[in-house]
Amino acid sequence: MLTRRNAFKAAAGLAATATVGTAGVAHAADKVIKVGMNMSFTGADAESAVRVANAAIMAFDDANATGAIKGYKFEYVKFDDGTATAGQYDPAQAATNARKMVSDKAFVAALGPQMSGAGKAMAPILSEGNLAIITPSSTNPDITDPKFAAQYRPAGKAIYFRTVATDAFQGPNMANFMAKTLKIKSVYVLDDSGAYGVGIADAFQGQIEKNGVKVLGRDRLDPKAVDYASVLTKIKALNPDAIYYGGVGQAGVKFVKQSYEIVPNMIKAGGDGVYSTDILKGAGFPSFDGWYSTQASPHVTEDKGSDVFTTRFFQRFGSRPDDYAVTCYTAAQVIIQAAKDIVATGKEPTRDAMQAAIQNVSLKGSLIGTVEFDPNGDMKNKVISVFQVKKNAAKPLDDTESQFKYVGVAPMS
Amino acid sequence: MTAGDLFLQQAINGLSLGAMYSLLALGFTLVYGIMELINFAHFNVFMVGSMIAMLVLQAFGLSGQQTILTGLPLVGVLLVGFVVSMVGCGLIGVFIERFLLRPLRNVKGPAAMITTIGVSYILFNVVLLTLGTDSKNFPNPLPPIKWEIGGAVLRMREVLIWGIALVLMGGLTYFVTYTKLGKAMRATAQDPEAARMMGVEVDKVVMSAFFLGSALAGASGMIFGLYYNLAKVDIGFAAGLRAFTAAVLGGIGNVPGAMLGGVLIGLIESGSGQVIGAAWTDVVIFGILVLVLVFRPAGLLGRLAPNKS
Numbered sequence: 045m046l047t048r049r050n051a052f053k054a055a056a057g058l059a060a061t062a063t064v065g066t067a068g069v070a071h072a073a074d075k076v077i078k079v080g081m082n083m084s085f086t087g088a089d090a091e092s093a094v095r096v097a098n099a100a101i102m103a104f105d106d107a108n109a110t111g112a113i114k115g116y117k118f119e120y121v122k123f124d125d126g127t128a129t130a131g132q133y134d135p136a137q138a139a140t141n142a143r144k145m146v147s148d149k150a151f152v153a154a155l156g157p158q159m160s161g162a163g164k165a166m167a168p169i170l171s172e173g174n175l176a177i178i179t180p181s182s183t184n185p186d187i188t189d190p191k192f193a194a195q196y197r198p199a200g201k202a203i204y205f206r207t208v209a210t211d212a213f214q215g216p217n218m219a220n221f222m223a224k225t226l227k228i229k230s231v232y233v234l235d236d237s238g239a240y241g242v243g244i245a246d247a248f249q250g251q252i253e254k255n256g257v258k259v260l261g262r263d264r265l266d267p268k269a270v271d272y273a274s275v276l277t278k279i280k281a282l283n284p285d286a287i288y289y290g291g292v293g294q295a296g297v298k299f300v301k302q303s304y305e306i307v308p309n310m311i312k313a314g315g316d317g318v319y320s321t322d323i324l325k326g327a328g329f330p331s332f333d334g335w336y337s338t339q340a341s342p343h344v345t346e347d348k349g350s351d352v353f354t355t356r357f358f359q360r361f362g363s364r365p366d367d368y369a370v371t372c373y374t375a376a377q378v379i380i381q382a383a384k385d386i387v388a389t390g391k392e393p394t395r396d397a398m399q400a401a402i403q404n405v406s407l408k409g410s411l412i413g414t415v416e417f418d419p420n421g422d423m424k425n426k427v428i429s430v431f432q433v434k435k436n437a438a439k440p441l442d443d444t445e446s447q448f449k450y451v452g453v454a455p456m457s
Numbered sequence: 458m459t460a461g462d463l464f465l466q467q468a469i470n471g472l473s474l475g476a477m478y479s480l481l482a483l484g485f486t487l488v489y490g491i492m493e494l495i496n497f498a499h500f501n502v503f504m505v506g507s508m509i510a511m512l513v514l515q516a517f518g519l520s521g522q523q524t525i526l527t528g529l530p531l532v533g534v535l536l537v538g539f540v541v542s543m544v545g546c547g548l549i550g551v552f553i554e555r556f557l558l559r560p561l562r563n564v565k566g567p568a569a570m571i572t573t574i575g576v577s578y579i580l581f582n583v584v585l586l587t588l589g590t591d592s593k594n595f596p597n598p599l600p601p602i603k604w605e606i607g608g609a610v611l612r613m614r615e616v617l618i619w620g621i622a623l624v625l626m627g628g629l630t631y632f633v634t635y636t637k638l639g640k641a642m643r644a645t646a647q648d649p650e651a652a653r654m655m656g657v658e659v660d661k662v663v664m665s666a667f668f669l670g671s672a673l674a675g676a677s678g679m680i681f682g683l684y685y686n687l688a689k690v691d692i693g694f695a696a697g698l699r700a701f702t703a704a705v706l707g708g709i710g711n712v713p714g715a716m717l718g719g720v721l722i723g724l725i726e727s728g729s730g731q732v733i734g735a736a737w738t739d740v741v742i743f744g745i746l747v748l749v750l751v752f753r754p755a756g757l758l759g760r761l762a763p764n765k766s
Contacts, residue, residue, distance in 0.1 A: 087590050128582070131590045131691055237736065264736035268695050270685060273470040274730025274738075280466075281458040281608075297592040301686055305612075326592030326687070328521055 146173030160184030215247030236291025245290030475723025484670030500697030506678025550671025708759020
């Protein structure tokens with residue numbers, strides 16, 4: 045977790061790079077392509093927020109430095125959807141941020157949010173303003189599901205794009221992995237009552253039942269409550285082979301600790317919500333050892349092809365990127381590519397033009413392969429990676445990259 | 458696990474929760490009994506207590522659950538932890554009373570209560586800005602001793618928590634019943650004016666009620682940390698609301714009522730998690746509270762106070 049001092053340092057670092065970024069391409073006549081970046085810079089997810097934002101900043105600064113689009117430069121403005129009272133993302137704050145971006149015509153595209161709960165609050169507002177946003181990590185399927193189009197894109201066009209797969213794949217593919225690879229026969233399913241948690245747990249439950257695994261129960265944790273001993277005791281008595289927890293760090297830290305005390309030897313798994321620095325720090329070892337988690341993107345930070353990216357990222361920001369830093373870097377590249385496509389036809393990168401260009405983009409050779417979107421805004425190419433927490437004492441114990449060991453790709457349904 | 462083991466295990470869970478809620482509820486009840494004031498700052502005095510306890514344990518070089526102490530060092534560390542967090546919180550309580558509430562003593566209406574809400578947020582934000590919002594890994598030097606009773610598991614920390622809660626509650630009961638200051642407290646609660654005329658120093662009594670209540674919150678903050686290995690800036694609201702409910706359920710202003718209410722809320726919480734589902738816990742707790750108040754408006758052990766005006 046980010047301490048105050050580090051947060052200031054990080055913020056100061058960002059501010060400094062922002063100035064350098066804009067100053068580096070000082071052509072007097074350059075027009076500005078303004079991009080909003082909405083992340084959860086306050087609360088439980090602050091550390092990963094800085095990391096994913098940094099990845100995008102690197103991409104925009106590169107584009108500015110190399111003059112990727114003649115006559116234009118990128119400018120990014122950060123918006124924080126986390127609040128101290130919520131302790132994590134706050135949908136109301138996310139909605140406010142979306143309104144700010146929409147009401148300023150200079151914003152032609154946006155990046156974020158990290159969290160689906162924030163995305164649900166932002167999508168309808170962005171849709172009314174036809175402002176396209178690309179999320180690097182929010183995986184709740186409803187937002188892009190045509191069934192809910194009236195709710196999340198009332199104006200009709202797809203504006204919520206993703207460079208990750210959704211929980212419609214993350215949950216079920218993990219269900220396949222647990223049934224086929226871990227060979228569990230029974231499971232207890234929990235969620236943390238958030239948009240993301242409920243969605244992924246529902247999707248998991250549907251698929252694990254299709255695999256013939258018995259679901260012994262389903263319960264919902266209150267993330268503000270502190271005691272989960274009662275539900276864990278209930279689970280202990282039912283004695284399933286595994287627990288699946290759909291949710292993020294706020295309930296996760298307490299659940300990981302208490303589940304280690306009450307059911308230490310049960311297989312435990314979650315989605316990308318438990319792939320978290322907050323849980324590594326707050327619960328730590330030995331409680332967290334052995335947990336499975338997924339990421340809704342291919343695991344590339346150990347690949348040869350991404351060496352250059354990882355090294356540059358480390359040199360510049362002093363921390364290693366994670367997979368969602370990669371998807372955010374790619375999301376920024378999509379925006380750059382879209383703007384390039386528009387300018388190549390001699391037009392202005394307006395909001396409408398950007399939405400259309402992102403919809404039709406074909407970004408080849410990115411770190412996560414070819415990026416193209418279906419008419420709903422979802423990526424055509426969907427990969428879910430499985431990880432397991434394995435203590436690596438040689439590395440910092442709160443570093444997700446070194447404490448989560450890559451297991452493989454979860455089988456598609 | 459058989460049904461019997463399961464029942465026993467949930468009872469153990471519930472009693473541990475109950476011990477914590479009881480200690481916290483006592484703070485609400487002490488202050489209310491004397492001043493008829495609901496002290497909402499109590500929520501976050503408790504949270505500050507757990508932070509103080511964490512800092513004390515960290516000052517002993519403990520971090521996480523790696524270092525296990527036994528024997529005299531364990532007793533010493535725990536004792537220092539409890540004493541510092543209790544005295545620290547007690548002093549915060551005294552400060553709140555002396556400088557923020559006493560000037561409002563004769564102001565009619567909700568001014569004092571609103572002040573306590575404000576103080577609660579100030580405490581919350583001070584911790585937020587100094588220690589951050591993340592979940593802290595509370596150091597726990599207790600050895601992982603546990604006993605199996607059938608399929609149920611009783612851990613040493615549970616026994617310790619019950620023991621400490623019993624000692625503190627026993628001490629408080631003795632204090633209120635037999636000591637001079639305790640008698641003065643009860644007299645002030647019954648009729649402050651008559652007590653003053655009989656020579657009771659009401660200011661001193663009110664201040665000691667705040668000190669005692671807040672010190673108990675400090676103790677339950679330490680207990681909370683040892684039980685969950687966790688300290689976090691937002692725990693005050695979650696635990697404090699339950700404890701407040703416990704105080705009302707038992708009959709606010711009534712010392713044994715607060716203890717009973719705390720244990721009942723703890724047992725209800727773990728029982729409803731087992732039978733109905735964790736998501737329904739709050740509904741069950743507050744549903745029972747409403748029912749009790751409909752049939753016994755003064756709470757389980759409370760007596761309706763005669764109209765003092």
